[in-house]
Amino acid sequence: MFNSFIKSHFISSPKWIGFDLDGTLVNSLPDIANALNKTLTQLKQPPKDMEIVKNWIGNGVPMLIKRALSNQINPIESCYQGLFDEALHIFNQAYQDSLCQDSYLYPNVKEVLNKLYEHHVSLALITNKPIEFTLPLLKNLEIEKYFKLVIGGDSLAEKKPSPLPLQYTAEQLSVEVSDGFMVGDSSSDIISARNAGCKVIAVSYGYNHGRPVEELSPDLIIDDLSELLEAVE
Numbered sequence: 001m002f003n004s005f006i007k008s009h010f011i012s013s014p015k016w017i018g019f020d021l022d023g024t025l026v027n028s029l030p031d032i033a034n035a036l037n038k039t040l041t042q043l044k045q046p047p048k049d050m051e052i053v054k055n056w057i058g059n060g061v062p063m064l065i066k067r068a069l070s071n072q073i074n075p076i077e078s079c080y081q082g083l084f085d086e087a088l089h090i091f092n093q094a095y096q097d098s099l100c101q102d103s104y105l106y107p108n109v110k111e112v113l114n115k116l117y118e119h120h121v122s123l124a125l126i127t128n129k130p131i132e133f134t135l136p137l138l139k140n141l142e143i144e145k146y147f148k149l150v151i152g153g154d155s156l157a158e159k160k161p162s163p164l165p166l167q168y169t170a171e172q173l174s175v176e177v178s179d180g181f182m183v184g185d186s187s188s189d190i191i192s193a194r195n196a197g198c199k200v201i202a203v204s205y206g207y208n209h210g211r212p213v214e215e216l217s218p219d220l221i222i223d224d225l226s227e228l229l230e231a232v233e
């Protein structure tokens with residue numbers, strides 16, 4: 001099932017595959033930017049351009065809020081202090097209200113997940129998105145049934161780039177971490193996989209804080225998820 005390039009560079013029969021969510025399976029940017037701008041407007045802060053918000057996604061909602069209030073990727077405490085709790089509260093409500101208004105699956109996502117599922121590869125969804133948003137989003141996009149395990153950014157004591165979510169996944173699925181790989185769009189996915197001791201495929205079309213994924217030397221870069229597979233008869 002796996003094409004020859006992946007077979008020769010990867011693992012011919014992976015026991016597990018971990019998928020990142022935002023920027024890998026789902027383009028959630030429009031709904032995240034919309035909720036964030038509702039939050040900023042309510043706090044009388046200037047709204048942000050979608051292209052800027054895109055660079056701030058990938059390290060969870062609290063970090064997104066801190067970045068937005070600081071207007072930069074490395075948040076400054078004096079900028080978000082005092083506003084953070086209220087901003088988080090407003091964002092959580094706004095995002096829950098329009099979680100899947102304009103978000104959509106990238107090309108071939110459902111087909112690839114379905115094929116892997118039919119071939120009994122254990123799939124895990126490993127995101128930094130809080131679990132309260134992750135589960136309804138998966139349900140709404142009709143891909144929740146493919147995952148044996150779903151880990152949100154607040155499900156464990158540490159989120160990606162910590163290796164913990166991947167180590168926990170392997171433990172839960174009763175496999176070795178090195179018997180599978182991670183598929184993601186951002187530095188946190190690549191670093192998490194390296195730290196956990198497994199290979200990683202990066203998608204070129206995601207967010208990665210506005211930086212090219214090549215910089216982090218993933219094991220393989222793909223432009224479309226269907227490159228994971230070759231057609232099953």
Ligand SMILES: O=C(O)COP(=O)(O)O
Nearest residue numbers: 022058059060127128129
């Ligand atoms: O930062 C987020 O909320 C989303 O992160 P993800 O790319 O790990 O799904």
Ligand SMILES: [Mg+2]
Nearest residue numbers: 020022023185
């Ligand atoms: Mg991502």
